[in-house]
Amino acid sequence: MTADVWLPIPPDEIEGLPEGPGYRYWNGGEDFPADPADCAFYVVPYMKPSPLCVRPMPEMSHVQVVQTLSAGIDHVQPGLRHLRPGVRLCNARGVHEASTGELTLALILASLRGIPDFVRAQDRGEWLGGFRPALADKNVLIVGYGSIGEAIEDRLVPFEVARVARIARSERTTARGPVHPLTELASLLPEADIVILSTPLTETTRGLAGADFLSRMKDGALLVNVARGPVVDTKALLAEVETGRITAALDVTDPEPLPREHRLWRAPGVLISPHVGGPTSAFLPRARRLLVDQLNRYVNREPLRNVILTTGASTG
Secondary structure (H helix, E strand, C coil): CCCEEEECCCHHHCCCCCCCCEEEECCCCCCCCCCHHHEEEEECCCCCCHHHHHCCHHHCCCCCEEECCCCCCCCCHHHHHHCCCCCEEECCCCCCHHHHHHHHHHHHHHHHHCHHHHHHHHHHCCCCCCCCCCCCCCEEEEECCCHHHHHHHHHHHHHCCCEEEEEECCCEEECCEEEEEHHHHHHHHHHCCEEEECCCCCCCCCCCECHHHHHHCCCCCEEEECCCHHHECHHHHHHHHCCCCCEEEECCCCCCCCCCCCHHHHCCCEEECCCCCCCCCCHHHHHHHHHHHHHHHHHCCCCCCCEEEECCCCCC
């Protein structure tokens, strides 16, 4: 039985790893740390391009687990076709909720209260007053109500929002209220002052926020994307924000990174952060805890957490 574990964090920086496996450090360097065929548990480098992440996968003939350190798995899906049946793909549920929830609130508050305008005014030495909208009393719609969506709502509650509506792939009930199915999106969009996208990127959600979606948003509404760039149709978004009808706060864009001359940079009412929802000081402690837990489960043949799919059964 092959027993190598490839880690993008040096193993001597992770306290509590189980004995037994051979730990190999690889964070996307040109040279592999060992023969990929001997890797049984592959932890994908974090915040690296998809081609780099999948590069060793065709040679991982004995891999049993592929573990991402991101909530999304779209960047490793191209490599799944190279893997034998039965490989479990796990995501990093529990790692990014705090950071992404924080950034979502920061983007909302900065957009509503005009923080970018204040920063520019400070550069000019100008005292820029004025009346700004508050988050209090707003209707919020969260599209993609998984663990990150829940974390966002946790952070919205103290701000006295009027209502939070929730949408996920399928209908369910939570302690905070109902989660509506995606089929009810069109009826909920016109009621929302703030629409937050926190859905995974799938064939269903690619281009979800297109011309029809955006046209249903009320005048003056704010679109916040902390999901993936292609969930939003960039051309359709530009058509709306350039008229000033809606505004947007985007941690992710399509394309990404956003080219220097792209119109989104200069579009009115658009705030852009460079895909920084996850990489904060909160990441490493939570990533280490996840890896220690998963690897102890793996070594002890216990059920793994966060299994998204198993190759041969489904590829998402």
